[in-house]
Structure formats: structure tokens, C-alpha cells
Amino acid sequence: MAEPVRSSSTQAPPTQAPSFGYAVMRVFDLSIGEMLWSRRTVFMALVVGVPVLMAVILRLLQAAGASQISVNNVAVTGPVIFGVMLWMFFLRFSVPVLGVFYGTSLIADEVEDKTITYLFSRPIPRSAILIGKYLAYLACTICVVLPSVIIVWLLIVPLGGGSLGANFIDLLKDLGLLALGLAVYGALFALIGAGMKRPLLSGLIFVLGWEPLAGLLPGYLKRLSIAYYVQGLVPQAMPSNTPMSLLQGLFREVPSLTESLIWLAIILGLCLWFAARTVTRREYILEQ
Amino acid sequence: MTRGTRYFLAGSAFVAILGLGTGLVAYYNGGLPGVSRGSEADLAFLPAGAAAVGFADVRAIMNSEFRQKLRQVLPTGEELNHFKTELGVDIEHDIDTVAAAYLGGPTPFSGAVVIVRGRFNDVNIETIATQHGAVAEQYKNVRVLTFTHPVAAASVADTPLQPGEQIVDADVKAHPVPAVAFLQPGVLALGESDAVKKAIDAGESGEDLRKNTELKSLIDEVRGTGNAWFVGRTDMLAQHSGMPQEVVDHLPAVSLFAASVHVNGGLSGALRAEARDSKSAEQLRDVIRGALAAGKLVSGDNPKMDAMLSSLQITGSGNSVGLTFAVPPELLDLLNGLAAAHHLNDAPVKK
Numbered sequence: 001m002a003e004p005v006r007s008s009s010t011q012a013p014p015t016q017a018p019s020f021g022y023a024v025m026r027v028f029d030l031s032i033g034e035m036l037w038s039r040r041t042v043f044m045a046l047v048v049g050v051p052v053l054m055a056v057i058l059r060l061l062q063a064a065g066a067s068q069i070s071v072n073n074v075a076v077t078g079p080v081i082f083g084v085m086l087w088m089f090f091l092r093f094s095v096p097v098l099g100v101f102y103g104t105s106l107i108a109d110e111v112e113d114k115t116i117t118y119l120f121s122r123p124i125p126r127s128a129i130l131i132g133k134y135l136a137y138l139a140c141t142i143c144v145v146l147p148s149v150i151i152v153w154l155l156i157v158p159l160g161g162g163s164l165g166a167n168f169i170d171l172l173k174d175l176g177l178l179a180l181g182l183a184v185y186g187a188l189f190a191l192i193g194a195g196m197k198r199p200l201l202s203g204l205i206f207v208l209g210w211e212p213l214a215g216l217l218p219g220y221l222k223r224l225s226i227a228y229y230v231q232g233l234v235p236q237a238m239p240s241n242t243p244m245s246l247l248q249g250l251f252r253e254v255p256s257l258t259e260s261l262i263w264l265a266i267i268l269g270l271c272l273w274f275a276a277r278t279v280t281r282r283e284y285i286l287e288q
Numbered sequence: 289m290t291r292g293t294r295y296f297l298a299g300s301a302f303v304a305i306l307g308l309g310t311g312l313v314a315y316y317n318g319g320l321p322g323v324s325r326g327s328e329a330d331l332a333f334l335p336a337g338a339a340a341v342g343f344a345d346v347r348a349i350m351n352s353e354f355r356q357k358l359r360q361v362l363p364t365g366e367e368l369n370h371f372k373t374e375l376g377v378d379i380e381h382d383i384d385t386v387a388a389a390y391l392g393g394p395t396p397f398s399g400a401v402v403i404v405r406g407r408f409n410d411v412n413i414e415t416i417a418t419q420h421g422a423v424a425e426q427y428k429n430v431r432v433l434t435f436t437h438p439v440a441a442a443s444v445a446d447t448p449l450q451p452g453e454q455i456v457d458a459d460v461k462a463h464p465v466p467a468v469a470f471l472q473p474g475v476l477a478l479g480e481s482d483a484v485k486k487a488i489d490a491g492e493s494g495e496d497l498r499k500n501t502e503l504k505s506l507i508d509e510v511r512g513t514g515n516a517w518f519v520g521r522t523d524m525l526a527q528h529s530g531m532p533q534e535v536v537d538h539l540p541a542v543s544l545f546a547a548s549v550h551v552n553g554g555l556s557g558a559l560r561a562e563a564r565d566s567k568s569a570e571q572l573r574d575v576i577r578g579a580l581a582a583g584k585l586v587s588g589d590n591p592k593m594d595a596m597l598s599s600l601q602i603t604g605s606g607n608s609v610g611l612t613f614a615v616p617p618e619l620l621d622l623l624n625g626l627a628a629a630h631h632l633n634d635a636p637v638k639k
Contacts, residue, residue, distance in 0.1 A: 033293040077513055077550070143300035150307030165314035166508045 023124035027132025028139070035140045040101050044141070047097065048148035051089040055155035062159055078159030079167050085152060086174055090145065091230060095181040096207040098141050103189025104199035106133040107279060114286045127276035134190050134272065141182050146175055177233050184226055184264050187271035194278040226267065232260030330387035330403045331507070333471055334497040335483075335490040338389035340520030341503060346383045346406075348515040352551045377413070382406045389497065391483050392524060401479035401487045403471070410470055417468060430488045432469045434481050506546050506562075514548035514557055542572070555615040563607045572609045576602055 018026070035041070058081070107130065110116035119129050150171070157167050185207075192206075193199040214225040222228045232255035255263070334341060377383070383406035391399035414433060418424065422433040467481040469488060477487045490496040498504055503519055510517045522542045542561045549557035563569035580600055587593035601612045 029289050032297075033290050036293055036296055139297070143297055147300050147303035147307070150304055150311075154307055154310060163314070163511060164311055165316070166511055168311040168315040171308075171311055 017123045020125055020128050023128035024132040024135065027129050028135045031133045031136035032139055035136055043101065044098055044144050047094045048145055051085050051152050052148055055152045058159065059155050078157040081159060082153055082156040085156065087234060090149060090178060091181060094145060095178060096185050099182060099185025099189050100203035100207050102137045102141060103186040104193035104203045106130060106137060106190050106193050108193045108199050111284050111286065116284055126280045130190065130194065130276050130279045134186060137186050138183060142179055145178060149175065149178060180264060181230050184268045187268045188226065191271045191275040194275045229255060229260040229263045233257060330385060330405060331497045333403045333477060333487045333491045334387060334389040335391055335486045336495050336497055336499045337391060338497055339392050339524035340390040341497060341507065342518040343387045343511065343516065345385055345515040349551045350380050354551045354555055377408060382408065391486060398480045399483050401477055401483035404476045404478060405474060407474060408476060427485055428488055428492055430469050430471060432467055432484065434465060434467045506544055510546045510548040514550035517548040519546040558610060558612045560608065560610040563609060566607055569607050569609050573602055576611055
């Protein structure tokens with residue numbers, strides 16, 4: 001007796017749409033490789049490589065017997081140099097600039113490459129695409145920036161009698177601060193990237209134009225910048241020895257630690273929510 | 289995720305874990321050999337109840353340009369040679385770090401212990417110590433040499449005490465009894481006998497200075513700023529100093545104080561005091577401002593003194609009062625010049 005043959009016309013039961021979390025992880029998995037091996041990563045390597053190079057040069061100079069750096073005849077120790085480098089190179093430059101370059105490209109690149117259609121045609125929520133890409137951005141930048149900071153810390157802090165052990169807690173605070181900065185800047189520029197036509201230009205104007213300007217303006221305008229709240233965390237993250245107070249003296253009006261943390265959390269949450277909402281509702285028209 | 293991406297993420301995680309692991313080890317052990325001669329390891333032998341603690345990176349200070357210049361001004365010191373001959377310890381080369389704690393006691397000089405880290409000939413030290421009346425004993429598996437009191441010894445008899453002899457006298461008990469303990473290879477504890485034993489207890493039980501959160505947090509702040517530092521609690525020091533109560537009552541309302549010095553080409557440092565309230569802090573600032581103004585008035589047109597006084601800066605806010613200072617290398621050159629001129633004037637003139 002012949003076996004019954006399954007008809008080719010029989011339809012498989014419809015598969016259930018993946019959950020939001022699963023969709024986010026799939027997009028994350030897809031995006032992180034794209035981000036890491038893009039031209040932007042070369043730029044990122046340059047941005048975080050310069051402080052490492054400077055740290056190596058300082059160590060070599062010390063090994064060659066060069067005299068210790070001093071300001072106004074006061075010796076500047078390794079922890080102080082590290083604090084200054086962290087502020088100048090990472091918090092004021094690398095973090096916002098990486099946020100701009102990566103954050104604005106999360107959706108804008110897909111639109112520009114005309115590949116957003118393929119993502120939107122998948123049976124996943126559109127917001128999961130943005131969140132997955134945002135998490136990939138965070139993983140990508142954190143995996144490059146934090147090891148760079150740790151290397152600089154290992155090289156610089158022992159200069160001038162600085163102790164690694166005594167400054168370890170400060171390093172943890174610094175790493176947390178950097179991760180928070182990357183998250184907040186990334187969320188803001190993800191929103192700009194999702195909603196604006198020329199997001200990179202707008203982002204650069206915000207980071208290199210508005211934020212430095214707002215810091216100099218009197219009144220409440222500085223509260224409309226992320227740098228204002230990030231610098232509110234800096235006194236907690238930096239060593240509180242005397243030469244550092246010179247640097248801290250430059251930022252006389254800073255919000256409290258609690259206020260900074262609350263506002264950064266609000267900015268992060270709101271920006272991500274609005275960005276996800278924008279991606280869900282907006283109709284992206286691909287230029288032919 | 290591609291293999292390359294996985295390798296990259298793993299490499300990044302490896303660097304982060306390695307760096308953080310190094311930091312963590314340094315945090316618990318106090319610096320790493322060859323990276324930083326931290327003071328953390330020495331704190332492990334200082335009792336938690338210390339009223340004041342000091343530390344000096346002797347090696348760095350001895351090798352500094354400042355020290356070389358100072359040697360030209362000050363005599364070379366026969367006492368150093370005497371120390372080397374008697375104990376076989378060359379302070380300039382054999383000692384790396386010195387950490388000291390004051391625990392308080394019935395007299396101002398009792399309750400002090402010094403932890404010396406370096407390269408020592410233990411046998412030579414013990415031989416010489418026992419020749420000078422020290423008695424060797426084991427205390428919790430640590431060899432301790434306890435000295436009989438020299439003042440008491442002299443008063444009891446003209447002949448020196450033999451090893452093992454003890455003086456049992458009510459007056460003698462009031463005097464601190466010096467002792468030396470060999471804590472670890474290359475680590476000595478010197479000081480008053482009870483304090484040395486407390487240092488051994490602290491090293492064994494872990495109830496060391498790192499458990500004193502108040503002093504430890506202050507130490508963490510100052511020790512990165514110089515190769516010598518000192519921190520203390522004013523109330524405990526005043527209580528044990530033997531000062532008259534009238535003097536203690538008029539001490540500035542300072543609860544904690546710290547000083548750190550960095551010795552290199554010149555000398556730079558910072559003094560810091562934590563006042564009990566902001567009013568006391570402001571009063572202290574006023575006193576310092578007045579002293580600085582008086583110093584500038586007295587210095588006249590001397591550019592070197594003016595440079596040094598200009599380097600004095602008042603810092604701190606709220607309850608914290610600080611003063612930074614710097615002695616530039618040029619000032620030492622000036623002192624050298626003055627010393628040379630003084631020697632020329634003292635030299636006999638041939639007629």
C-alpha cells in the first residue's frame with residue numbers, strides 16, 4: 001500500500017512573531033559586526049589612540065629621566081594628569097564625538113544605503129531595530145573607549161609617585177561616567193538621526209558649537225546641554241587632591257551629583273523613547 | 289556575529305579585565321612591585337586605633353635632586369655613619385620606605401611605632417642590640433628585641449645590664465621601653481614595646497589602619513600627592529600629647545589634618561585641615577591670610593623669597609582649609625650660596 005503523500009499545497013502553520021527582546025538581540029547581533037568593521041571604527045581608533053600614545057610618550061620620558069611636570073612650581077602627579085586627560089580627551093571630546101558619529105548613523109545609514117526597507121519588512125517591531133542598533137553602538141564604543149582609558153590609567157597614574165591602588169575606586173567611577181556619557185549622547189543623537197534629514201551636521205553643531213557656547217553663557221541656557229550634567233559628575237570621579245582643585249575651579253557652577261544623575265537618566269529615557277516612537281511612526285522616503 | 293567580531297570583543301574584554309584586575313590587586317595589596325612603591329602594604333602593620341600616621345618614600349627622597357642640593361648646605365652627618373657602623377644599616381641606600389603611627393599613651397613619647405621597609409642584616413642588628421641590653425623573645429611567631437631603659441639603667445648602676453636582666457622599678461615602668469621586631473624579611477618595626485606588639489597584632493589579625501575609615505579616606509586623598517605625607521586626628525593627639533588643658537582648649541577647632549610633601553628638584557607640598565565647622569574654617573583661613581601678608585611685608589624686595597611666598601596658596605572650601613607651597617630649586621641654590629659665603633667668613637685668615 002502506498003504511503004500517503006503530503007500535499008505540497010499544505011500550508012505550514014504561521015510562525016509566531018519573535019518577541020521584542022529576541023528581535024532586539026537579533027538586530028544587535030547583526031549590527032555590531034557592521035559597526036565594528038566600518039570606516040568609523042578607524043576614526044574611533046584614532047580618537048582613543050591619541051591619549052594612549054601620549055601616555056606611552058610620558059612614560060618613556062619618565063623612564064629616560066625627564067623631570068616631573070610641574071605647574072607654578074607645584075609637582076603634578078600621575079592621578080592629576082590622568083584626571084586632566086580624562087576630562088579633555090575623553091569626556092569633552094571622544095564621548096560626544098563618538099556619540100554623534102555613531103548615534104546619528106543608526107537609522108540614517110540604513111536610509112542612505114536604502115536598506116531600511118529590508119529591516120522594516122521583517123516581522124519585528126520597528127522600535128526593536130532602533131534599540132538593537134543602539135545597544136550595538138553602546139557595546140562597540142564601550143569596548144573601544146573603556147580599554148583605552150584603562151591603558152592610559154595604568155600608564156599615567158604611577159607617574160610622580162601616584163598609587164594604582166589608591167586611585168582604583170576613582171577609575172571605576174570614571175569608567176561608569178564614560179559609559180553613562182556614551183549612553184546619553186548616543187540616545188540623543190539616535191533621536192536626531194531618526195528624526196532629522198542631515199543628522200550628522202546637526203549633531204556636530206550641537207557638540208562643537210552649542211555645548212561649548214552654552215557653558216560660557218550666563219543663566220539657565222547651560223542646562224540645555226548634556227556636558228553641564230556630565231561635568232556635575234566629574235568632581236566625584238576625579239581625585240580630590242589640591243592641584244585638581246585648580247581644574248575644578250574652572251567649573252564653578254555645577255549641578256549636584258543627584259541632580260546630574262536624575263537629569264541624565266531623564267534625557268536618556270526620553271531620547272530613546274522619542275527615537276523609537278519616531279522610527280515607528282515615520283515614513284522614510286528613499287531617494288532614487 | 290562573525291569570528292572577527294567575537295575576537296575583537298574578547299580582546300577588548302581581556303584588556304579591560306586585565307587592567308581592572310591589576311587595579312584590584314593594587315587596591316587590596318597597596319601598589320605593585322615595580323609600578324609604584326605604595327604605602328598600602330605598610331599600613332597593614334599599623335594599628336587601627338592610631339591617632340596620627342606618617343609615611344615617607346625614603347628611597348625617592350634620597351635620590352631626589354633636592355636631597356643632593358641639601359647635602360651641599362647641611363653637614364653630611366656623622367650620625368648617619370655611626371648608624372651604619374653600629375647597625376649595619378645605610379639609611380641612604382638600605383631603606384626604601386618608612387611608615388609611622390602614633391597610638392597615644394601615658395607620655396607623649398610612648399605609643400609610637402615605625403615600620404621600616406628595606407634591606408637589613410637581621411643577624412647583625414640582633415647581635416648589636418643584645419650587646420646593648422636587648423632581650424630577644426618570640427611574640428606571635430615574630431622575633432622581638434626589647435631594650436631595657438637606658439635612663440633607668442644608668443640610674444640603677446654604672447655597669448650596663450647583662451642580656452636577660454630586667455629592671456623592676458615603679459619609675460622605670462612609666463618610661464617607654466624601645467623594641468625592634470622583625471615582621472617580615474626586609475620589614476622592621478621600631479618603637480615603644482607595647483606599640484610594636486600592637487603592630488604585630490594588627491598585621492596578624494587584619495585589624496589594621498585600613499579598617500580606620502576616617503583616617504584611611506584622608507590617607508587615600510593625600511598619598512598620591514607626594515612622596516611623604518602625614519595625617520592625624522587633632523583631638524586624639526591633643527589628648528595624648530601631655531599638653532596643658534589651657535593649650536588644648538585654645539587649639540584651632542580642627543578635627544583632622546593632613547600634610548603631604550613632594551621632594552624632587554625642589555620641594556612642593558600641601559597642608560590641609562578639616563575644621564569642625566565652616567566658621568572655624570573661615571577663622572583659620574583668616575589666620576593664614578594674615579601670616580602670608582606679614583611674610584610678604586617682611587620679605588621686602590627679595591625676589592626668591594617673594595617667589596616662594598607667591599607659591600603659597602590658600603585652597604579648600606566649606607570645612608576644609610588648605611595651603612599649598614613650593615620651595616623652588618633656585619631658593620636652594622641661594623641657600624647654598626649663603627652657606628658658602630658663611631664658610632668663607634669663618635675660614636681662618638692668614639696674616
